[in-house]
Amino acid sequence: LKALWSWAERSERFLVEEISVQGADRSHKETLIAMAGLQLQDNMLALDADKASEAVKAHPWVKTARVRRRFPHRVEIEVQEYLPKALVALGHLYYCDEAGDLVKRYSPGELTDLPLITGLERAALEPKDPAAQGQLLRALRLIDRLNAAALTPIEVHGDPALGLAFVDGEGGRIELGHEVTDTKLARARASKAALSARGMKPARLDLGSGRRGNRVVARLAEGGGN
Numbered sequence: 001l002k003a004l005w006s007w008a009e010r011s012e013r014f015l016v017e018e019i020s021v022q023g024a025d026r027s028h029k030e031t032l033i034a035m036a037g038l039q040l041q042d043n044m045l046a047l048d049a050d051k052a053s054e055a056v057k058a059h060p061w062v063k064t065a066r067v068r069r070r071f072p073h074r075v076e077i078e079v080q081e082y083l084p085k086a087l088v089a090l091g092h093l094y095y096c097d098e099a100g101d102l103v104k105r106y107s108p109g110e111l112t113d114l115p116l117i118t119g120l121e122r123a124a125l126e127p128k129d130p131a132a133q134g135q136l137l138r139a140l141r142l143i144d145r146l147n148a149a150a151l152t153p154i155e156v157h158g159d160p161a162l163g164l165a166f167v168d169g170e171g172g173r174i175e176l177g178h179e180v181t182d183t184k185l186a187r188a189r190a191s192k193a194a195l196s197a198r199g200m201k202p203a204r205l206d207l208g209s210g211r212r213g214n215r216v217v218a219r220l221a222e223g224g225g226n
Contacts, residue, residue, distance in 0.1 A: 036055055
């Protein structure tokens with residue numbers, strides 16, 4: 001049996017003729033193949049699939065990886081990637097997924113239209129401080145709510161004292177405070193529309209202060225009103 005296996009590991013009957021990669025988007029196909037240590041004309045039986053899977057999983061975008069032999073001549077690499085939800089400013093910029101996990105550092109030149117989350121401290125997030133993690137998750141949920149309310153944010157800022165705020169695509173800053181409700185979001189949208197109808201552009205809308213009840217305090221952008 002040992003002699004048979006030794007022969008099979010050298011036989012041309014089991015050479016790799018095809019390498020397929022599934023699930024790769026931000027992790028490029030050629031990169032994953034190289035990380036797995038695979039080449040065409042390698043022997044299928046000489047492949048350590050578990051070792052190759054672990055090597056592929058080391059790619060920063062790869063969440064799970066599996067390398068499999070498909071006899072007689074094909075090897076499959078199947079990966080599940082992290083899905084970035086936002087960029088988080090922590091001294092440097094980091095991609096963050098929906099669960100609040102930091103995926104990788106942003107590299108200059110990478111194209112992204114993800115919203116930016118600011119106001120967090122790296123020293124608190126790295127050891128998974130519950131308060132900091134909760135703040136990050138609240139910011140991520142707010143992004144979903146703002147998109148659903150047609151208030152697409154380019155930045156969400158968290159402040160322990162003032163609560164949550166966001167910057168919209170027109171550059172206006174909307175202060176929401178600690179309690180974010182559908183009513184507040186509707187008021188923000190209606191206020192922006194009313195000012196726009198009058199040819200005015202807000203630099204800041206404050207809906208966050210409990211002292212003002214249902215009032216919206218607006219500060220107009222320079223040159224943003226008639």
